Amino acid sequence: xxxxxxxxxxxxxxxxxxxxxxxxxxxxxxxxxxxxxxxxxxxxxxxxxxxxxxxxxxxxxxxxxxxxxxxxxxxxxxxxxxxxxxxxxxxxxxxxxxxxxxxxxxxxxxxxxxxxxxxxxxxxxxxxxxxxxxxxxxxxxxxxxxxxxxxxxxxxxxxxxxxxxxxxxxxxxxxxxxxxxxxxxxxxxxxxxxxxxxxxxxxxxxxxxxxxxxxxxxxxxxxxxxxxxxxxxxxxxxxxxxxxxxxxxxxxxxxxxxxxxxxxxxxxxxxxxxxxxxxxxxxxxxxxxxxxxxxxxxxxxxxxxxxx
Ligand SMILES: Nc1ncnc2c1ncn2[C@@H]1O[C@H](COP(=O)(O)OP(=O)(O)OP(=O)(O)O)[C@@H](O)[C@H]1O
Numbered sequence: 403x404x405x406x407x408x409x410x411x412x413x414x415x416x417x418x419x420x421x422x423x424x425x426x427x428x429x430x431x432x433x434x435x436x437x438x439x440x441x442x443x444x445x446x447x448x449x450x451x452x453x454x455x456x457x458x459x460x461x462x463x464x465x466x467x468x469x470x471x472x473x474x475x476x477x478x479x480x481x482x483x484x485x486x487x488x489x490x491x492x493x494x495x496x497x498x499x500x501x502x503x504x505x506x507x508x509x510x511x512x513x514x515x516x517x518x519x520x521x522x523x524x525x526x527x528x529x530x531x532x533x534x535x536x537x538x539x540x541x542x543x544x545x546x547x548x549x550x551x552x553x554x555x556x557x558x559x560x561x562x563x564x565x566x567x568x569x570x571x572x573x574x575x576x577x578x579x580x581x582x583x584x585x586x587x588x589x590x591x592x593x594x595x596x597x598x599x600x601x602x603x604x605x606x607x608x609x610x611x612x613x614x615x616x617x618x619x620x621x622x623x624x625x626x627x628x629x630x631x632x633x634x635x636x637x638x639x640x641x642x643x644x645x646x647x648x649x650x651x652x653x654x655x656x657x658x659x660x661x662x663x664x665x666x667x668x669x670x671x672x673x674x675x676x677x678x679x680x681x682x683x684x685x686x687x688x689x690x691x692x693x694x695x696x697x698x699x700x701x702x703x704x705x706x707x708x709x710x
Contacts, residue, residue, distance in 0.1 A: 406431040406556055406587035407452065409470055412461035413610075414447050421447045423610035424460075429589065429603075431555075434582050436601035437591040440699060444610040445591040446486065449558045452589070454478040466555050481556045482549035486564070488541050492534030496525055496544055499533055500551060507552040515551055523547040523577070539570025546574070550581065557581065559590040563597065575600050595692045606695060608702050614694075622694050628670055629663040629689040631656070634682035647673040652697055663693050 407429040414422045422444040429435050437445045450456040452465060454474030463470050465477045490499045500519055504512045520526045523543055528536075533544060542562055549557060559578075563571045575597065582588055582602075590601070598604055599618050606614035606621065614621050632640065638655030644662050645653040649669025653662045664670035678684050689697075 404431040405429065405464070406433075407463075407465050407589070409452070409461055409463035409465065412448065412451060413459050414444075414451060414456065415459055420610055422451070422458075422607075425607070425610075425612045427452075427605065427612070429587060431587050432582055432585050433602045434578060434588040434590065434600070436598045436604045437589055437607065438593070438598055438604060438695065439591075439607035443607045445607055446560055448607065449483070449560055449589065449591065452477075453481040453483045453556075453558050455483070477556075479552075480554050481558060482552070482554035484545050484549040484557075484559045484562050486560045488545055490533050490541075490544060490548060493532065495530050495532055496520070496536075496547075497529040499544065500547060503548045503551055509552060519547050519551040522550075537570075538566045539573070542566055542570065542574055543577075546577065550586075555586060557586050557588045557590075559588065561591050561593065563592070563594065571597070595690065595695075598691055604691075606698060608699060609704070611702070613698055613702055618691055622689055622691065625689065625694040625697060626665050627651075627663050627689040627694055627697055628665065628667045629661050629687050629693055630670070630674055630684050631687045632660040632662065632674075632677065632682050632684050633658070634680075637682055640677060640682075644673065644677070649673040651700065652693065654693070654696070661687070661690075661693060663689055663697065665697075 405428055407427055410426045412422060412425040425448060439445055451458045454477050458471055466480050468476050470477065497516060500516045501512060504515045509515045520529050523546060525543065525547060536544065563574055578588055592598060603617055604621055605612055636658060637660045638658055640660055641653040641655050644650050649664050649666055650662055650673045651664040653660060662674055674684065
């Protein structure tokens with residue numbers, strides 16, 4: 403197994419605020435790792451440190467076989483980074499934007515690189531279109547083209563599909579898998595659960611701490627969360643009542659059904675016992691990743707937030 407990222411003790415503070423606190427990450431080459439966590443949990447800061455845009459306060463290891471952070475410049479050259487906001491020139495065409503990027507990277511054969519990138523990302527037919535006139539999905543595709551045109555070994559994507567329609571998101575993910583199949587290592591932050599499930603592995607960060615790691619199935623299993631689903635006419639309306647019962651850590655409506663979860667099986671079963679009657683049907687279901695993440699946030703919330 404070759405590790406593309408093997409970093410220990412990564413931390414970064416802004417003033418007195420610790421945005422990333424002692425994170426260690428090992429990521430296998432050619433793997434897609436989903437970086438998840440609520441807003442402000444430290445995902446962007448971590449990505450920016452890994453690609454050398456931000457200097458960590460602490461942390462060491464290897465990225466792409468180079469010493470981190472000492473060889474940050476060399477790491478940067480082999481890394482593609484797609485920022486959260488579209489940052490290309492809206493008044494230039496797709497082709498002009500890519501030509502500009504090719505020159506910034508000082509690629510040897512600019513026109514060849516542009517042509518190949520247009521072809522690789524399915525942008526050839528639109529090459530003369532102004533970036534500012536593209537829909538969200540095509541803009542993301544252009545941003546991805548710009549991030550991979552220098553053939554990086556590591557690709558860091560910061561919420562690449564935010565606000566993009568489902569078809570374009572699916573296309574985007576097919577391309578990401580294609581790049582990983584070619585050996586590229588991908589670390590991608592996202593808030594979408596379906597995207598988390600498309601990653602080989604997940605890293606969940608909360609308040610600057612890495613609190614869950616593994617495949618989606620491993621993260622679900624390690625949460626030790628037990629979930630029951632209630633179906634029946636407007637079972638979702640029981641949410642508030644059940645949430646107040648001991649043993650119920652979460653009660654969340656799913657359409658007209660209801661998911662009730664907790665980590666103490668006996669207490670949870672006792673809590674739902676009196677509702678196990680007509681017209682409701684109860685079945686134990688596998689918790690979703692969303693159930694697990696919401697529970698992780700609850701468990702790891704600072705004491706003052708829990709008390710509120
Ligand atoms: N340059 C900076 N100066 C001061 N504080 C910062 C700076 N950059 C980030 N922060 C703070 O650090 C915390 C982590 O931010 P970061 O952008 O890494 O979170 P995130 O997980 O990527 O969030 P989101 O999902 O909203 O993009 C936030 O509270 C943010 O306000």
